[in-house]
Amino acid sequence: MLNLIIRAIFGTRNTRTLKRIQPLVEIINALEHDTEKLTDEQLKNKTDEFRQRLSGGETLQDLLPEAFAVVREVSRRTLKLRHFDEQLIGAVVLHEGRIAEMKTGEGKTLAATMPAYLNALTGEGVHIVTVNDYLAKRDREWMGPVFEFLGLKTGYVQHDMNFAERQEMYAGDITYITNNELGFDYLRDNMVVRKEDRVVRKLSYAIVDEVDSILIDEARTPLIISGPAEASTEKYHVANRVVPHLKGKFITEAEEIEAKYKGVDLSVGFDYIVDEKAHSITLTEQGVSKCERLLGVKNIYDDVQSEWVHHLTQALRAHTLFKKDVDYVVKDGEVIIVDEFTGRLMPGRRWSDGLHQAVEAKENMRVAEENQTLATITFQNYFRMYKKLAGMTGTAATESEEFWDIYKLSVIVIPTHKNMIRADHPDVIYRREPEKWNAIVQDIEECWKKGQPVLVGTRSIEKNEKLSGMLRKRGIPHQVLNAKYHAQEAQIIAQAGKRTTVTVATNMAGRGVDIILGGSPPVPRQQEEVISLGGVYIIGTERHEARRIDNQLRGRSGRQGDPGASRFYLSLEDELMRLFGGERMSGIMERLGMKEGENIEHPWITKAIENAQRKVEAMNFDIRKQLLEYDNVMNKQREAVYSLRNGTLEGEDIS
Secondary structure (H helix, E strand, C coil): CCCHHHHHHHHCCHHHHHHHHHHHHHHHHHHHHHHHHCCCCHHHHHHHHHHHHCCCCHHHHHHHHHHHHHHHHHHHHHHCCCHHHHHHHHHHHCCCCCCCCCCCCCCCCCCCCHHHHHHHCCCCCEECCCCCCCHHHHHHHHHHHHHHCCCCCCCCCCCCCCCHHHHHCCCCEEEEHHHHHHHHHHHCCCCCHHHHCCCCCCCCCCECCHHHHHHCHHHHHCCCEEEEEECCCEEEEHHHHHHHHHEEEEHHHHHHHHHHHCCCCCCCCCCCEEEECCEEEEECHHHHHHHHHHHHCCCCCCCCHCHHHHHHHHHHHHHHHCCCCCEEEEEEEEEEECCCCCCCCCCCCCCCCCCHHHHHHCCCCCCCCCCEEEEEHHHHHCCCCCCEEEEEEEECHHHHHHHHHHHCCCCCCCCCCCCCEEEEECCEEEECCCHHHHHHHHHHHHHEEEHEEEEEEEECHHHHHHHHHHHHCCCCCCCCEEEHHHHHHHHHHHCCCCCCCCCEHHHHHHCCCCCCCCCCCHHHHHHHHHHHHHCCEECCCEEEEECCHHHHHHHHCCHHHCCCCEEEEEEEECCCHCCCCCHHHHHHHHHHHCCCCCEEECCCHHHHHHHHHHHHHHHHHHHHHHHHHHHHHHHHHHHHHHHHHHHHHHCCCCC
């Protein structure tokens, strides 16, 4: 109640921040007229002038209005792009070390040029962090002319660059790079034996693009540099051969609660229990006895050296919880992990604790030797080392608590340049999955026949290919985008706004490339046609664990005041519904007397599903927090060791 009264009187923190920044925006706008009169040479000389003024005691904050006005004018001359007022607000928020939530198509990449230029004047270097190599290269090539016009050196780091190339790129004033390359280069720098072999400069200021993906979604996976261990891999094959002889039971939360209440033992008659929600496997007494008999071992718990319990548990997890074309793909004789949030392949990444080896055994592949960790760090602890950290994304508000708790970053929602007119329809829910897929295909066909472009989002490669097969049977031409066909990603998404285009994509379609109505480059007549048809229609085939991912999918439509629409189709057999509240919904649908093929569509249902998502988000937040608590202990040791190492490399007396 008190919070409501305070908000009514003073407004929200977001509103107060926007009000505070507005006078700065007006000062920058007032400088525009005089800045336009400057010659190219005078504009180029501004960088030296600003640096001299910094040396003379002025602060970055003092220089901000003039520096931003200069960047805006240079951008207009080199890129033919002028920063809107909303982009100026976003730029100020980024300079202040906060997160700017800017909707899709609002020009985050352009907004970042202002704080990047201003902070690069210190000479300490700025890192602009992106989610993949393609975006790092694209953004540097796109925005580089602005910085280079002003005399700054820019660079970008790619996965396949050698040591000399990396050193050169990091030496620039502004470096575009992925979070993985940054983290691994930091770890490698702390393993070198000569100081000349280090590549990363001082961690001064970073702007993290798609900040929710990098600082939240990827925070569950620590970065690890490993070397081969001596342990044999034979036991993975043996454990894999045992699994088919074991009988398992999947249990839901509701079953578990009911069993506890009635005093029933769910493990009777089964060898192992699978808790999908907790992502865990437990061997029952019956299962332990059967494993001992099959392995010829007296007691698998006594045989600590052989680690049979560990091998069997990982083999069971590989068979029951990790699915091909959902969690991983098999490509070129390798098991490659699929990022559950972005839908992208993660070559070079391996699951730890023998899980990757268990999956290799399951797929009848050569099992790689187990590795031992040589260096490791979490993204949480890496990014907290920057003197100043900022981020931008289209979807951060739902995770604002975590951003503040872990990184002390506040989220500011930036107003859109044009009003959002996309129509977000309530979810449609079916009892069975086949009913849902039939309804989706029907909806796609209707849109295709009238010419409206459709973008369909699926949660996995498996579902992506299933829907593609159904559309082929109906004779509906379409484009497929998933981790297997990622090379054409930018081209496919850029053309997803063309008339009659149907695009079936995994979560990969959520970030990086804007969908232009009528196709890219836009043809005015086709653009008008698509606008008259209602813009791009987004269909979600399943709700994700995180509301942000759903919002990203919706955000591919309705950019910069364009028309658009979105709808999610769900079934009670979807993973989220099954694990978090499906029984309750099923009961409601039964009481309503709903028959096969009938659906329910009501804002109340959408609300209930969002509550289930909040539950999962809270659970995942706890997991990440726990990971950070473990890493904090290691972090103190890591800092002490790295400090000693660096002191030795610099020739300091450490005695």
